[in-house]
Amino acid sequence: MLEVKNLTKKFKKKTALNNISISFDKNVYGILAPNGAGKTTLLRCITQLYPQGSKTVYYNGCLISKHTDILNKIGYLPQQFGLFKDLTVKDALTLLANFKGADKSDCDSFVRDSVELVNLSDRIGSKVGSLSGGMIRRLGIAAALLNNPEILLFDEPTSGLDPEERLRFKNVITKIKKDKIIIISTHIVEDVEAVCDKVVIMKEGSVISTGSCKDICNIAENKVYLFPEKDTHLIEGEYHIQKQLEIDGEKYIKVLTGARQAIDAMKPTVEDGYICAIEKI
C-alpha cells in the first residue's frame, strides 16, 4: 500500500498541497482536478522529486526516502516526455531501464515487452526525434513500464493525444493493471471513467472527495436535469450548464443544480459528480 501522510507543499506564498493524507492500494486511481489543483505536485512528492515527500510518503509501511530501492519499483510518466532524441527507441529505453537498475540482459526483455505493449515494435530502430507526438507519448508510457514497476504514476497521459491513441492507452492500462498501484492524474473525466476503479477529486491542494466511480456519480444524485433550451426559464434556483445536446432535432441543455426541479432528475455521470464536487453544488 502506498500512503501519503500529512503532506504539505508550498511554492513561496501559494500552498500547492494542503496537509494531504491519502492511501492507494492495488487499484487504478484517477486523480481528477482542475489545472493548478496540485495533481502534478502530488505525483512529484510521491516520486521524491520534491523534498516534502521525504517524510510523508510510505510504501508498505516503509518511508520511501529511507528505502530508496523502492524508487526502482516506481514507473513515472511526466506531463511532457522528450528525452534522448538522438538515440533510437531501443537505446533510449535501454538507457532508461539501466537507470532503474536493470542489467544488460534484463534490459533487452524489458524493452521488448514495453514496446510491444505500446505498439511501437515496428519503430524500435527509429530515432526518438523522428517520432510523432503521439508516438513519443507512447514511448514515455513504455519508459514508465520498464522494469515491471509495482507503482505506476501517469501525469496527464492522454493530453494532446488523438482518440485512437487515447483508446490505445486505456487498453494498455487494462492489460497491465493486475497487482499494481496505478495513479493517473488527469482532468479528462472520460479517461477516468473508462479505466479507473477509484477516483480522487482534488481542489486547491486538498482532496475533496474519494471513492469509486459510482460514489462520484452519487455526488450528483438528483442534481442533473435535462431541459429543452426554450424552457430554461422554468429552471429554479442557481444552475450550471453542463452541456448542450440535440435530441430528435430539439435542443436541450443539461444542467446541474442543487435546487429541486419540477421534472425528474437524470442519472448522473462521473463528470456530473466531479463538477458538483468542484463547484460545491
Next chain:
Amino acid sequence: MRNRKNLTLHVHRIILLLKNTKALFFVPVVITDVFIPILNFVSYRANGIGDELYNNIIQFSQIFIPFLSVWWVVFILRDFIDSDGNEMLYVNKKRSLLLDFIAVFFIYIINVIILYVFYISFFPNMKYELIKLLLVCIFYFGLMFFTSKLTNSVTITLFILTFYLMANLMIYGLEGVFPLYYTVRAANRQMLLCNSLPLGFTGVILFIIGVKIRKKL
C-alpha cells in the same frame, strides 16, 4: 558480484549517454588527438625541438584542453537539464549519475595524460604542465557542475565557461592571476602551488556545493 554488476551498468550507461551526444562526441577527440598534435607537428617542423615547440604545446593545450574536458559532460547534461520530462531521470539512481559524469570526465583526462606522456618524453618539465592542466580541468568541471545546477541551463553554463576561457586569453600574466590560469611562461612548482592548486581546490569546492544544491540531479 554486485560490484561487477554495478560496473557493467555504469559502463553500459556511459556508452549510451556518449552515443546520445552524436557528432559532438568527436569534437574533443578530433581537437585533442588530431588538431593540437598537428599544430605541434607544424611547429616542430619549423623550429625543431626547443622553446618554440614547448610554448606551442602549452599554449594550445591551455586554450583547448580545460574547456574540452567538460565538453562531453555538458552535452550529456542537456537531457538531464533541458529536455522535456527530465524529472523521469531523477526518480531513479540519483547518486550513480554523479559517478557517470565523473567517469566521463576522467575518460577525457586519461586521453590527455596519454598525449602528455608522449610530450614528457621530449620535455621532462612538461610534467608540471600536465599537473597544471589537470588541476585547471578539475576547476572547469567544478565550475561547470556548479553553474549547471545553479542555473538549470546548459546554454548559460556554456556561456559562462566560454566567458571564463575568453577572460583567460585576454587577461594573462607570467604566473597566472587567480582565478585565471593562462600563462605564457612554462609551469613550475611555484606556479602550481600558488595558482593551479588553489584552482583545483576551488573546483572541488564548487563541485561539492553543486552536489549540495538540492535542485534535481
